[in-house]
């Protein structure tokens with residue numbers, strides 16, 4: 001059974017095709033007997049109808065199954081024919097010559113009879129012709145006439161009669177398309193057997209229809225129309241007719257088998273077609289579907305109309321096709337609509353896409369131009385900043401960078417006091433004030449927000465570091481209230497990583513790297529000092545016992561050691577030592593707060609290999625103590641004293657800044673150790689950078705504003721263009737000669753002094769003359785020390801003595817040294833040259849003892865370098881660079897900018913007698929292994945850096 005919606009396969013057509021394919025060979029059929037059979041059959045049919053129609057009249061003369069002769073004889077008189085015609089169509093033959101009841105009554109029976117015959121037959125034939133029925137010749141009724149033509153005429157009349165009986169409407173046509181006008185259906189002959197017979201009679205020996213004139217012109221043409229294609233029955237009959245009876249079952253079986261196979265084949269192909277069709281349909285294949293449908297239609301129609309069954313199935317097929325057509329058409333319509341919608345959508349999408357692309361392009365152009373403008377703006381800003389800095393450099397201004405610390409864990413993260421921090425501007429909100437007053441803006445060379453990294457901070461500092469190697473003096477100091485991040489910037493956090501290293505570490509690392517890179521052209525020697533100013537006392541942090549207070553009246557301040565270094569790791573070691581020696585106190589504000597100023601000083605001397613010219617640079621890295629006010633730190637006692645000292649030194653720094661800013665002729669450097677320390681950086685053509693630190697806490701707003709005001713003042717200070725410390729080889733030689741002569745002179749004086757020393761005692765007044773010899777400049781101490789301490793002779797001490805003597809009057813080239821000279825007048829000449837030389841002497845001391853030759857630039861030496869790198873203590877004892885009972889006892893030489901002749905003279909005077917300082921056991925220098933001062937800071941693993949004290953790492 002065909003699936004629903006599929007066209008059915010007409011079984012008859014299958015059978016017919018099979019038969020035609022397999023059994024259509026020429027057959028030897030006895031067509032003659034078939035024809036006679038057929039003729040008899042038709043004759044009997046005609047006779048039967050005549051008998052039936054005429055009743056007794058016909059039955060009397062016409063036998064039921066007459067032979068040809070009997071048939072013709074019965075009709076020869078024409079009487080039956082006329083009566084039957086009149087019966088079918090009354091009045092068709094107006095005059096019928098009746099046969100007399102008694103022929104003897106006729107005058108001439110034979111003649112009458114012929115006349116009757118003639119009259120009746122003629123009238124009949126005319127009437128039949130009028131009706132359009134097939135006729136025959138009158139002679140056909142004679143003996144030997146063509147009976148078949150007469151039979152045809154009768155059967156045609158019969159057909160006509162039947163037509164009339166069926167209503168007779170419409171046109172009855174002879175030989176074809178006998179249609180019942182109402183039904184519109186093909187006429188179907190009921191007597192199929194007769195039909196078959198009639199067809200069979202016309203099959204030729206080759207199985208095809210013969211063009212039989214008689215047949216085609218007779219009523220049987222109707223059936224010929226019905227069999228225009230091969231009829232199944234005929235074929236079956238044809239196939240079976242020549243078979244023996246015993247063969248028929250096997251033939252039929254084989255025939256059926258073939259039919260079944262063919263049927264199955266068609267089913268399969270139809271299924272295939274359906275699948276293809278549905279695929280085609282699912283795709284964009286409506287055309288293919290239509291084509292396929294057409295083929296199916298053709299195929300089905302080709303097989304249609306062969307028989308009645310086929311006609312019915314054809315009708316069904318047509319209906320189904322019509323339905324399918326409707327579905328297909330609807331679907332095609334839908335597809336067309338969808339295509340249309342798709343097309344529209346596509347077009348719409350394309351339009352949108354085009355617009356989108358256009359908009360994107362336009363937007364891109366806008367963005368590019370905006371980005372250009374922005375980058376241009378930033379470029380301009382950057383250029384402005386550079387230009388500003390250049391101008392500042394040219395003017396010699398102190399550079400000020402401001403850094404805002406982020407909120408720390410545990411701090412109340414309310415609103416930050418800093419409302420803006422970028423592009424060199426910072427705005428502070430003061431919650432205690434309203435309106436305009438509540439906002440205060442400041443401008444600096446650079447402002448770093450809370451998120452600025454250590455690397456970013458350093459990148460803007462780096463150029464200064466290079467300057468040191470180029471022979472400039474540099475000072476970088478960190479300012480700000482306690483806990484604002486000074487140590488973080490200078491050194492780093494407590495646990496330092498590579499990323500969190502502060503300026504100190506990075507600066508020294510850079511120094512070593514750069515010096516290594518330049519070693520082919522310039523040979524560098526680097527040495528460091530580390531000191532601390534605590535309670536207005538200067539302490540050397542690189543000696544173990546230098547910070548111990550051995551006197552009730554004051555601190556023993558050790559001489560500042562100058563330690564040559566050749567790598568950052570060496571510096572780390574020193575810084576750890578310095579850190580352990582630092583004074584660290586706790587306050588209410590920050591229990592880790594360092595209560596002292598610390599300074600790491602890096603001295604660099606470079607000699608140009610080619611020219612012999614010497615470059616000297618010096619860098620102070622200063623971590624100041626917290627700038628908060630005493631009251632706020634809520635301290636008493638010892639802490640109060642510390643705070644007072646810190647505040648005093650910072651206000652002295654403020655005074656110096658103010659004097660410099662106002663270009664006063666007098667600058668009060670001497671008011672504090674701090675200002676003395678920074679004297680050359682603040683007023684001596686050095687490159688100076690101040691990091692001002694800001695805490696974001698609202699509580700700190702007032703302090704922050706005063707810190708920033710101070711920084712603003714600092715930034716307005718013009719130091720003058722920085723000066724390069726470079727001298728050529730010739731000058732150097734001359735200086736060495738002078739140094740030599742001075743050494744000889746000193747030796748002479750020394751021996752005189754030794755003689756006088758026996759009579760002298762150390763008194764408070766003498767102590768008062770002990771000069772603060774900052775850092776490297778311990779000449780006074782040395783003088784004192786050399787004169788006062790008996791030196792044990794060692795092998796090779798002649799050379800040492802000579803060098804030490806020379807060190808007493810070193811040839812300082814200018815006053816650009818960062819160091820504060822303890823002597824007035826000619827002593828002011830001394831500068832960093834001295835310490836470098838001293839360092840080298842110490843080096844030479846060790847080298848010399850190994851039998852190595854001296855370096856030519858180590859022309860002078862001093863006893864300052866009291867411990868060797870391998871930890872061996874020298875015998876020279878402690879080198880106190882100053883002792884005081886109180887700050888007012890300090891006598892400090894003026895710096896180059898300081899003009900205080902009275903003090904200078906006093907200093908000069910105090911120096912001359914070269915009071916001998918009583919040597920105390922405490923003052924003796926020992927290798928640095930002394931116990932550390934208590935510190936809240938956790939001291940380090942190997943890389944841990946000391947806090948504050950400008951420690952490196």
Ligand SMILES: Nc1ncnc2c1ncn2[C@@H]1O[C@H](COP(=O)(O)OP(=O)(O)OP(=O)(O)O)[C@@H](O)[C@H]1O
Pocket residue numbers: 404405406408450480481482483484485486487488489492493494590592593594624625626627693948
């Ligand atoms: N930029 C920063 N990022 C992260 N933490 C910071 C920053 N600045 C400071 N800190 C942290 O804030 C705390 C205080 O900083 P720091 O000790 O450097 O302040 P200080 O100004 O040196 O204080 P003092 O005056 O007491 O020496 C430290 O724990 C430090 O690690």
